[in-house]
């Protein structure tokens with residue numbers, strides 16, 4: 001049966017998504033439809049797709065509601081190759097903006113809103129013109145794979161970090177390396193990450209810390225999407241890795257510059273251990289209708 005898919009295109013620092021509302025969970029796209037919609041030549045073009053579905057109407061939503069009964073909405077996130085991910089840091093801010101615009105979520109200044117994801121329930125707050133999301137507890141995943149990327153002279157040690165989804169962070173030596181790596185080709189990890197990984201290549205600003213804020217630049221190759229202009233969870237992993245390498249006295253506030261703009265990262269203590277939060281813009285660009293055969 002042919003259907004019309006009413007969608008909105010949005011982005012967070014250039015990490016772009018096709019979003020659509022399916023509150024009752026009636027429209028599950030196939031991986032083939034997802035990659036066709038995300039195709040930049042033959043489709044709308046996007047790094048991923050986000051379906052807005054009520055947690056109670058999705059199998060994966062049960063765990064979210066068990067964790068927090070207030071998590072009415074679930075972010076059903078798909079990479080552009082049709083694979084799912086547990087979490088998307090830029091996507092969840094754009095998702096909040098989309099729910100508000102659609103009249104599906106009331107979100108007053110000062111409110112905290114719980115959103116279900118496959119990586120757990122995440123709390124959002126408004127922050128300036130954008131949003132801040134608490135990504136919860138993070139962890140070093142215990143891996144330090146060697147990373148090879150095209151145009152990077154030698155393999156470099158990476159640091160595995162999980163912030164709901166898996167990342168490997170690699171430190172670069174200089175501007176030429178940052179500009180020169182070819183991320184049209186998937187970086188090779190040795191040993192391979194069993195679930196795959198998003199790989200961030202980072203370079204500190206000079207000086208690293210200014211006015212108590214750590215400052216880094218980053219490019220990323222995303223699992224399931226290729227090189228993107230930004231990755232929110234990747235920025236968080238990169239800031240955590242650089243703080244880890246910098247050692248005692250390194251700051252808990254970070255500014256991460258990505259090809260598509262700038263996001264903020266903040267680490268803070270809570271009763272259940274250290275949490276990490278991401279802040280940044282969320283923009284909706286246009287609406288459209290797609291005929292799905």
Ligand SMILES: N[C@@H](CCC[C@H](N)C(=O)O)C(=O)O
Nearest residue numbers: 085088089090165231232233
């Ligand atoms: N761009 C996202 C991350 C999207 C998911 C990622 N590609 C994965 O497979 O884990 C972000 O902003 O965090």
